[in-house]
Amino acid sequence: MSQQKSFDLNLFRIFTAVYRTSSFSRAAEELDLTQSSVSNAITRLKLAVGEELFIRVGRGVKPTASAMNLYQQLASPVSEIEQVASSFELFDAKRSERTFYVYASESAILLLQGIVEQFLEELSINLVFREPPLIEEELQMDLQLEKVDLALDIWLPESSSFKSQKVMQDKLVCVARKGHPRISGAITQEQYFNEKHIIFKMRRDNLSVADLLTKQVLPARKMHSEQSSILSMMALASKSDALAIVSKSYTDEYAQLFGLQVFELPFAAEPIEYYMVWSHKLQQNRANIWLRDLLNQAITRRTQA
Structure with missing residues (x-):
């Protein structure tokens, strides 16, 4: 039997999983295999192609130039095969307990x-x-x-x-408590930067939401506090003279409850776009x-x- 006829095409699937995850253990988890099975498969593929495919780096692996070239050729067809296989799985929402x-x-x-x-x-x-x-x-x-x-x-x-699919869009607005001693009805850029601010810290990129979505570099703001919850920000704004930037969807739901004024931002900002x-x-x-x-x-x- 020739090498071509005896070649195990499943080796390509395991190879692409290792390449994507940079890890034998994570590839094994994805494919529901043991780590030793994944390691043996990569060894077999290495012998078949006659090239080293991965180099150990820390707790993971790094692809060689040969592996990068192989992945470019395999990624699309393997992904299409996985999609076809996945489409065979039955699903009935009326009977499922998933x-x-x-x-x-x-x-x-x-x-x-x-x-x-x-x-x-x-x-x-x-x-x-x-x-x-x-x-x-x-x-x-x-x-x-x-x-x-x-x-x-x-x-x-x-x-x-x-x-991915874009599914929702929102925008940023500024809030301050009703009865604020210096701001009522509208807010200017000068007023905005003269006040203290409750900063919403993004969970990634180590940026505030304003810095991430504004079209300009903002001057330094006086910080009142830093929060990772929008509801906490609104509650704090209702009990202090500090300002906060939140999404309009939140003010539609909670501005009246918290006794907050809502203003358009005094500077240009990108919309908040949500993706599935x-x-x-x-x-x-x-x-x-x-x-x-x-x-x-x-x-x-x-x-x-």
Whole structure:
């Protein structure tokens, strides 16, 4: 039997998993194999191609030039095969008792949780929203390993390993408590920078949301406090003279409750754009398609409301 006829094509699938995850152990987790099986497969492939494929670096592996060249040739066809295989998986929402996991920002959870629960009332399916990890690479890895089914975030992936869809848009506004001694009705740029500020710290990039989305470099602001929760920011603003920048969707829900004035920003800012992100290999997966459709319906109902 020739080498071509006896070649195990599954080696390519294992190779692409190791390449994407930079780890034998994470590839094994993704493929539901043992780490030794993955290591043996890479050894077999190395012997077949006659080139070293990976170099150990710390706890992971780094691809060689030969591996990079091989991956460029294999990534697309292997991904298409995985999509076809995934599409064969049966899914019936009326009979399923599956739990889906979705990484979502605080804002996305606020906007969609109640509506999603209404859609699932007559089903045995459960959907659990989770805040995304602090490190973006961990988010991507969890999507690849299918620890979560998709993500709703302002992050847009560049890798071809993921598919994405823009699903929502929001904007930033400024809030101050009603009865503020110096600000009422509107706010100028001078007033804005003369006050103390409650800063919302992004979970990634070590930036404030204003610095991330504004079209200009902002002057240094006097800090009142730093928060990672928008609701906490609004509560603090209601009990102090400090200003806060929050999304309009939050002020629509909570400005009256917290007794806050809402102002347009006194400087230009980009809109907040939310994306639905999922693993490319789940593009044709019936359960994942159903989940994406469910969330799109929830987003549509939220927008109409």
